[in-house]
Amino acid sequence: MAQKALFAVVLGAVSAAAHGFVETITVNGKTYDNYNPSTFPYNPSPPVVPGWTADFPDLGFVEPAATGDPDIICHRSATNGGSHIPVAAGDTLTLKWSPWPESHKGPIIDYLANCNGDCTTVDKTALRFFKIAEQGLLDAASSNWAADELIAAGEVWEVTIPTDIAAGSYVLRHEIIALHSGGQPNGAQFYPQCINLEISGGGSASPSGVAGTSLYTETDPGVLFNIYTATEYPIPGPPLYNAAKKTRRHAKDVRAC
Structure with missing residues (x-):
């Protein structure tokens, strides 16, 4: 009984400080649970999931000062997901976030990295990420951001795998x-989520990428950025992979990135 009471107190504290995480991933009619930072750390036998484990029971963030640290790759002290989700090149994944605060406006960005095994x-530091999707400031007049679209869709976001990507993990x-x-300096908040995929079909494209610790710096124009005076927004990180640009023009990428 005492253990249950303690668990309730922990969950209450987490909820009070909550920001968010991806709860589930759905593709081809099947839904997969993701790593849950609110409950898994307190479960002696947590389920094996494709999402990477990370140390953020407060549902908190990675700060800009850590953009050169391995924590920025897949969140704080992240370790590998224990399974994978089978998808085909061209498939669309639906990511369901926990409730996201309306005040937390900002871009949503998606990358892939070939595990080459x-x-x-x-080793997460060996991963080289290429950007497959991005959405930032959608309408300056109404201060409508990608995160606002996420909320409007019920905390749902869609990500389409490029059709020409070579099969692999x-x-x-x-x-x-x-x-x-x-x-303000060190004021932005990063909420990275990593999920293992096994991609089939596709083509032979193997885009070059960059290390997760080289995606951003804390002074990038899209990181050190005042949203309250913004008329346009430079999305940070490397440029979109070319095939992703083509997909982006033809898909519903306000929610499909």
Whole structure:
């Protein structure tokens, strides 16, 4: 009984400080649970999931000062997901976030990295990420951001795998950057989520990428950024992979990135 009471107190504290995480991933009619930072740390036998484990029971963030640290790759002290989700090139994944605060406006960005082997054991610092999707400031007049679209869709976001990507084992790095305090140094908040995918079909494209620790710096214009005076927004990170640009023009990418 005391253990249950303690668990309730922990969950209450987490809820009070909550920001968010991806709860589930759905593709081809099947839904997969993701790593749950609110409950898994307190479960002696947590389920094996494709999402990477990370140390953020407060549902907190990675700060800009850590953009050169391994924590930025897949969240704080992240370790490999224990399984993978089978998808085909061209498939669309539906990511369901926990409730996201309306104040936490900012871009949503998606990357892939080829594990060149088993994603359940790959060294995260060896992963090289290429950007497959991005959405930032959608309407300056109404201050409508990608994160606002996420909320309007019921905390749902869609990500389409490029059709020409070579088959293999990949990590999907899906991320919201909250910019409500981004106008001050070290004020932006990164919420990276990593999920193992096994991609089939597709073509032979193997885009080059960059290390997760080289995606951003804390002074990038899209990281150190005042959303309250914005008329346009430079989305941070490397440029979109070319095939992703083509997909983006033809898909419903306000929610499909």
